[in-house]
Every structure is written in structure tokens, then in C-alpha cells.
Amino acid sequence: MLRKILVIGAGKSTSYLLDYFLERAKEEQLHLIIADREPEKIGEELQSHPSCEVIRLDIFEDKARQEAVKDADIVVSMLPPRLHIKVAEDCISYEKHLVTASYVSEEIKGLDEAAKKKGLVFMNEIGLDPGIDHMSAMQIIDRIRANGGKMILFESFTGGLVAPESDDNLWNYKFTWNPRNVVVAGQGGAAKFIQEGTYKYIPYHKLFRRTEFLNIEGYGKFEGYANRDSLKYREAYGLSDALTLYRGTMRRVGFSKAWNIFVQLGMTDDSYIVENSENMSYREFLNLFLPYSPTDSVELKLRHYLKIDQDDIMWEKLLELDLFNPDKTIGLKDASPAQMLQKILEDSWTLTEEDRDMIVMYHKFGFILNGKKRQLDANMVVTGENHSHTAMAKTVGLPVAMAALLILNGKITTPGVQIPIRQEVYEPILKELKEYGVSFKEFETPYLGYNPDSVAI
Numbered sequence: 001m002l003r004k005i006l007v008i009g010a011g012k013s014t015s016y017l018l019d020y021f022l023e024r025a026k027e028e029q030l031h032l033i034i035a036d037r038e039p040e041k042i043g044e045e046l047q048s049h050p051s052c053e054v055i056r057l058d059i060f061e062d063k064a065r066q067e068a069v070k071d072a073d074i075v076v077s078m079l080p081p082r083l084h085i086k087v088a089e090d091c092i093s094y095e096k097h098l099v100t101a102s103y104v105s106e107e108i109k110g111l112d113e114a115a116k117k118k119g120l121v122f123m124n125e126i127g128l129d130p131g132i133d134h135m136s137a138m139q140i141i142d143r144i145r146a147n148g149g150k151m152i153l154f155e156s157f158t159g160g161l162v163a164p165e166s167d168d169n170l171w172n173y174k175f176t177w178n179p180r181n182v183v184v185a186g187q188g189g190a191a192k193f194i195q196e197g198t199y200k201y202i203p204y205h206k207l208f209r210r211t212e213f214l215n216i217e218g219y220g221k222f223e224g225y226a227n228r229d230s231l232k233y234r235e236a237y238g239l240s241d242a243l244t245l246y247r248g249t250m251r252r253v254g255f256s257k258a259w260n261i262f263v264q265l266g267m268t269d270d271s272y273i274v275e276n277s278e279n280m281s282y283r284e285f286l287n288l289f290l291p292y293s294p295t296d297s298v299e300l301k302l303r304h305y306l307k308i309d310q311d312d313i314m315w316e317k318l319l320e321l322d323l324f325n326p327d328k329t330i331g332l333k334d335a336s337p338a339q340m341l342q343k344i345l346e347d348s349w350t351l352t353e354e355d356r357d358m359i360v361m362y363h364k365f366g367f368i369l370n371g372k373k374r375q376l377d378a379n380m381v382v383t384g385e386n387h388s389h390t391a392m393a394k395t396v397g398l399p400v401a402m403a404a405l406l407i408l409n410g411k412i413t414t415p416g417v418q419i420p421i422r423q424e425v426y427e428p429i430l431k432e433l434k435e436y437g438v439s440f441k442e443f444e445t446p447y448l449g450y451n452p453d454s455v456a457i
Contacts, residue, residue, distance in 0.1 A: 001029065002029050002030065002031040003028070003029055003030055003031065003073045003074075003408060004030075004031045004032075004033055004071060004072045004073050004074075005021055005030055005031070005032050005033065005072065005073065005074055005076065005404060005408070006033045006035060006068055006069065006071070006072035006074070006075045006076065007021075007032065007033070007034050007035065007076045007078060008035045008036075008057065008059070008068070008075065008076070008077050008078065008079055008087060009035075009036060009077065009078035009079045010034050010036040010039075010041075010042050010078070011078060012177075012390070012392070012393060013078065013101070013127075013177075013392060013393045013396040013397055014078055014393065014397055015388050015389050015390075015393045015397065016389065016393050016394045016397040016398050016401070017076070017078070017393075017396075017397030017398070017400055017401045018032065018034065018046060018052075018397075020397070020398060020401035020402070020405075021401055021404075021405075022046075022049055022051055022052060024405070025051035025052075026051070028405065028408075028409075030051060031051055031052075031053065032049075032051060032052045032053070033052075033053045033054075033055060033068070033071075033072065034046065034052065034053070034054045034055070035055050035056075035057035035068050036054070036055075036056070036057065037056070037057065037058055037059070038056075039054045039055065039056045042054050055068065059079060059083050059086060059087070060086075062086075065086065065087070065090060066090050066093070066094070069087065069090040069091060069093075069094050069096055070090075070094045070096075072096055073096070073097075073408060074096060074097045074098075074099070074404055074407060074408050075087060075090075075091055075096050075097070075098050075099070076098075076099045076100070076400060076401075076404050077098065077099070077100045077102075078100075078101070078400075081100075081102040081103065081105065082105075084100050084102060084105070084108060085105065085107045085108060088107075088108055088111055088122065089111070091120065091122070092111055092114045092115065092118065092120070095118050095120060096120070097120055097121045097122070097123075097404075097407045097408070098120070098121075098122045098123070099123045099124075099126060099400055099403050099404045099407065100123070100124050100125075100126070100400075101124075101125070101126055101127030101128075101130075101131060101396055101399075101400050102124060102125070102127075103124070103125060103130060104124045104125060104417060104419060108122070108124065108417055109417055111417055112416050112417040115415055115416050115417055116415045116416040118415075119415045120415055120416075121407045121412055121413070121414065121415055121416075121418070122416065122417040122418065123403050123407065123412070123418060123419075123420065123425070124417065124418065124419055125419040125420065126399050126400055126403045126419075126420050126425075126429075127395070127396040127397075127399060127400060128158065128160075128359065128361075128392065128395040128396045128399075129158035129361070130419065131395075131396070131399050131400075131420065132361065132380070132395055132399060132430075132433070132438070133156055133158055133247075133361060133363075134236075134419055134420050134421050134426075135399070135420050135421075135425065135426035135429060135430055136361070136363065136378065136380070136426075136430065136440055137154065137156060137237065137363055138237065138420075138421045138422075138426055139426050139427070139430060140363070140365055140376065140378060140442075141154070141237060141238070141239075141365065142423065144365065144367050144369070144376075145238075147369065148369060148370070149367040149368065149369040149374075150241075150367060150368045150369075151238075151239055151241075151242050151365070151366070151367050152241075152242055152243050152244070152366045152367060152368060152373070153242060153243060153244040153245075153364065153365065153366025153367075153375075154237065154239055154242060154244065154245050154246075154363070154364070154365055154366070155212075155244065155245075155246045155247070155248075155362075155363070155364040156246075156247045156248070156361075156362070156363045156364075157212075157214060157222075157224040157247070157248045157249065157250045157360075157361070157362045158249065158250060158359070158360070158361045158362075159222065159224075159249060159250025159251055159359070159360045159361075160176040160177050160357065160359055160391075160392050161173065161174075161176070161250070161251070161252065161357065161358045161359070161360060162174040162176070162351075162355065162356075162357055162358060163355075163356040163357060163358040163383045163384065163391075164219070164358070165356065166351075166352075166354070166355040166356050166357075167252075169320060169348065169349070170313065170316055170317045170320050171252075171254075171255055171258060171317055171320070171349070172251075172252035172254070172255060173251065173252065173255055173349060174349045174350065174351050174355065174357070175345070175346065175349045175350060175351065176351065176357040176359075176384075176390055176391070176392040177392055179342050179345065179346055179349075180338075180339075180342055182345075183268055183270075183338045183341055183342045183345070184268060184270050184338055185249065186204050186207045186208070186225070186228065187204055187268070187270070188228065189204075189228060189229075190202055190203045190204070191207055191225075191226035191227060191228055191229070191230075192228070192229050192230060192231050193226055193230035193231065193244075193245060193246045193247070194230070194231065194234075194242075194243070194244060194245050194246075195243075195244050195246060196243050196244055197243045197244075202226055204263070205263060205264070207225055207226065207263075208225055208256040208257070208259050208260040208263060209256070209257070209260055210225065210226065211223040211224060211225050211256050212224045212225075212246075212248065213253065214250065214362055216360055216362060216379050216381065217379075217441070217443075218381075219360065219381060221252075221253050222250045222251065222252060222253065222360065222362075223250070223251055223252070223253045223254075223255070223256055224248035224249060224250050224251075224362075225248055225249055225251075225256055226246065226247070226248045227247045227248050227249060230245050230246055230247040231245065233245070233247070236419065236421055237421070244366065250360055250362065254313070257314065258314050258317045258318075261306060261308075261314065261318070262341060264306065265286075265289040265290075265306075266289050266337060267285075267286075267289060267337050267338070267340075267341045268337065268338050268341060269336065269337045269338060270336045270337070270338035270339070271336065272336060272337075273334050273335065273336060274288070274335060274336065274337060274340060277330055277332055277333065277334065277335040277339075277340055278329075278330065278331060278332060278333040278334075278335075279329060279330075280329065280330045280340070281325065281326050281327065281328060281329055281330070282322060282323055282324070282325045282326075282328045282329075282330070282344055283298055283323070283324050283325060283326040284326075285330060285337075285340050285344070286298060286302070286323050286324065287301075288337075289337075290302060290305055291305065298324060299324060302318075303315070320348065321344060321345065321347075321348050322344075322347065322348070323344065328347075330343055330344075331343070351387055351390070352387070353386070353387045354386075354387075355387060356383055356384045356385070356386065356390075356391075357383070357384040357390045357391050357392055358381065358382070358383050358384070358391055359380070359381070359382040359383075359391040359392060359394075359395050360379070360380070360381050361379060361380040361381075361440075362377070362378070362379045363377065363378045363379070363440075364376075364377050365377075365378070366447060373447040374444070374447055375444070375445050375446065375447040375448060376442060376443070376444055376445075377442070377443045377444075377445055378440040378441065378442045378443070379440060379441055380438065380439065380440045380441075382394060382395055382437065382438055394436065394438065395438060398433060398436060398438065399420075399429055399433065402428070402429045402432055402433070403420065403425065403429060406425075406428060406429070411424070411428060412424055412425055
């Protein structure tokens with residue numbers, strides 16, 4: 001009898017996910033149902049596959065959504081995080097397991113008791129970051145503890161970047177994930193972490209000037225800035241006694257300093273609507289945030305306002321984005337500054353069909369073993385195949401698919417709302433990911449602890 005997997009949402013990150021299920025459809029007796037609001041955008045190869053069915057589904061149409069969930073054996077939600085709750089509640093009602101790549105929201109967390117009562121696995125945070133970061137970190141942390149070590153430091157950074165051969169702009173960056181998430185990154189409260197036993201908080205307006213430098217063998221130097229809340233994983237990772245816990249985002253060196261220009265101007269603000277945004281030129285948009293002057297040009301006002309010299313690389317980066325163009329129009333009605341900035345950046349930072357992306361992940365583990373402080377570094381680099389089969393889609397989609405099949409096959413059984421930090425989850429998935437070229441290199445180094453010299457204040 002065929003087992004039905006319902007995948008809701010067929011966006012950029014689902015190419016490897018869908019391929020994985022269809023490659024195993026015959027052997028595992030799977031029937032894949034892809035539910036999307038715009039099914040016509042799904043490729044003919046999927047539409048015509050004998051083990052695949054594509055249906056139109058608006059997540060807000062309760063009856064259709066409930067029927068789709070009821071008919072499935074397991075549900076994979078690749079929707080925006082705020083929409084998972086509707087699907088999750090249906091999964092409780094119809095007793096279906098659920099898998100998502102998103103952070104556990106308070107609403108989803110509230111379903112834990114009901115999921116446990118019905119023996120349902122609600123697996124969350126099983127993508128890249130969060131996802132592979134949890135699994136790879138816990139595998140090494142558990143190994144250190146099994147050998148008698150005591151954890152005192154954990155740092156972790158992930159970056160969705162452009163592969164070196166496609167790195168052709170001054171920002172060394174292109175969008176490999178939801179552009180909106182990049183534009184509003186870091187907002188909504190101070191970044192919180194602990195370093196050498198001291199709690200640290202970085203407010204949003206300082207976030208991109210506090211960067212730690214990292215070296216990845218064969219790929220050079222990177223920088224990392226703090227994620228919003230590193231402390232929430234202390235209990236999950238069993239690191240309540242660790243002196244340092246810091247999670248961050250990686251970029252190429254120089255990105256954060258340039259991005260800080262947009263933050264200081266107020267162009268990343270998503271809290272209000274700009275009047276006449278639809279008809280505004282790029283140049284007019286930039287001028288919104290600059291002081292009035294009857295004589296100075298927009299260029300001169302910006303340089304004076306932010307103290308940028310004309311020969312500064314920061315200036316070249318702004319010119320490259322065509323920000324001063326009076327002829328290009330935003331074309332977005334009732335848009336916030338953040339939405340308008342996103343539109344401008346998408347002109348320059350969208351992957352072409354020839355471009356390849358790159359995922360970089362770096363972990364640092366500090367521990368005491370046999371009375372001595374020791375350090376282990378681990379890093380992973382994955383490069384995309386092409387525009388559709390990106391490294392981002394691979395590292396997000398494959399863990400989701402693997403987890404769903406393991407749950408369906410009764411290999412992952414612990415019920416409740418959870419993240420992938422237990423051995424029954426991370427061991428088989430990390431082992432299988434190696435077959436796809438997703439693996440870590442480990443290096444033992446002298447214990448350095450937290451290096452304050454690596455931070456730009």
C-alpha cells in the first residue's frame with residue numbers, strides 16, 4: 001500500500017527535498033503530494049511523475065487544507081514560519097506526524113502535550129540553520145562527554161554565500177535564501193550570548209560593527225555577527241555550565257561594515273509605510289533619509305552624513321547597487337523602507353542561471369579533558385550545482401526529507417514537539433548526508449578561548 005507524503009509549499013528550498021522522495025518512491029512505496037498556491041509554477045518533470053501528484057492549495061482555505069492533511073501519512077510544511085500553526089493543528093486533529101525546517105514558535109510549542117498524547121513526532125528546526133548546526137554540534141558534544149570531557153565553550157556560525165567562481169560583486173554576496181530575512185536580520189531585540197562567563201548584549205544599531213573573524217581552510221577569511229538569541233539553546237545543548245555560547249551568521253569580510261550604512265540610515269526599518277513608494281526612484285528613496293540641503297547633491301550629502309571618503313571601498317559598494325539612479329523606480333505600493341531596499345538589492349544580488357551558491361558552517365568546541373583545556377574546530381562547505389539545485393536547497397531540503405522518511409519508517413519514534421538533538425535523529429541523518437557531500441572536517445587546535453582581538457568595535 002502506498003504511503004502518502006504531503007509537502008505543503010514548493011519554494012526555492014524544495015528541489016532536493018522533492019527529488020529525494022521521488023528517487024525512493026518505488027522502493028519505499030511512496031506517493032508524493034505537492035500542495036502549493038501556484039501549482040502551475042511547478043516543473044513538468046514533477047507534474048508528470050507517476051509517483052507524484054500536484055494540487056492547488058491555499059493554506060487559508062480550511063476545508064481544502066484539512067482534507068489534504070487527513071489524506072496523508074506524514075506532513076512536511078515548507079511554508080513561511082507563521083503559517084505552520086494551521087497545518088500543525090490539523091496534524092493534531094487527524095493524528096499525522098509533522099516535519100518543518102523552521103524555529104519552534106510558542107504556538108507550536110503549545111502543541112507538545114497533545115502531540116505526545118497521540119504519539120506524534122513534530123520535528124522542527126531540521127533544515128540547515130537551524131538543523132544541520134544542531135545535529136553536527138550535538139554529535140561532537142555528545143562524543144566529547146562520552147570521552148570524559150567537560151564543555152566550556154561553543155561557538156557556531158553559518159553563512160549562505162555565493163561560490164568563489166560566481167563572486168563577482170564588491171559585496172561578495174548574493175541572495176541564496178529569502179531576501180526579506182537578510183534585510184531584516186538582527187531586528188526585534190538585542191543579540192544575547194555569553195562569553196567567558198559574562199552575559200553580553202548587542203543592540204541592533206551596533207550589531208554589524210561587532211564581528212568576529214574566522215578562517216576556513218581553502219576558502220579564506222570570513223566574518224561573523226551575532227544571532228539574536230544564543231542563550232535559548234543552553235538547556236537544549238546541555239551547556240548551562242559553559243562559559244561561552246555564541247551563535248552567529250557568516251559573511252565575507254567587509255560586508256557587515258557596508259551593511260551598517262543601511263542600518264544607520266534607517267533603510268532596513270520595516271515598521272512603517274513610505275508615502276508614494278510605488279512611484280519613487282532609487283535616488284529619491286535614498287534621499288528620504290538624508291538632511292535637506294538646497295545646494296548639495298544626494299551623493300555629497302550621503303558622504304558628509306556618514307563620513308565616507310570618495311575613494312573609500314564603501315562608496316564603491318553603494319555605487320555598484322545603482323542607488324543614485326533617478327530613472328529606476330521602486331514600483332512597490334505601500335512599501336516599508338525594508339521592502340524598498342530589498343527591491344533595490346534584488347536587482348544586483350539575484351543569482352543568475354549560471355551562478356552557484358555556497359554554504360559555510362563553522363563550529364568551535366572548547367572543553368576540559370584530563371585536566372587540560374582543549375579545542376576542536378569543525379567546518380562544512382557545500383557548493384550548489386546550479387540555479388535551481390542550490391547548496392541552500394540541498395542543506396535545507398535533504399535533512400527535512402531524511403527525517404520525514406525516518407519517522408515514516410518508525411526509526412524516529414520519540415513523540416512531541418522537538419528539535420534534532422537526540423542521537424536517534426542526528427546519527428542516521430548525518431551519516432546519510434555524507435553520501436551527498438554534506439560533511440564536516442575536524443581540526444584539533446590549541447585552546448584559544450574567546451579571542452577579543454578578532455572583534456571590530
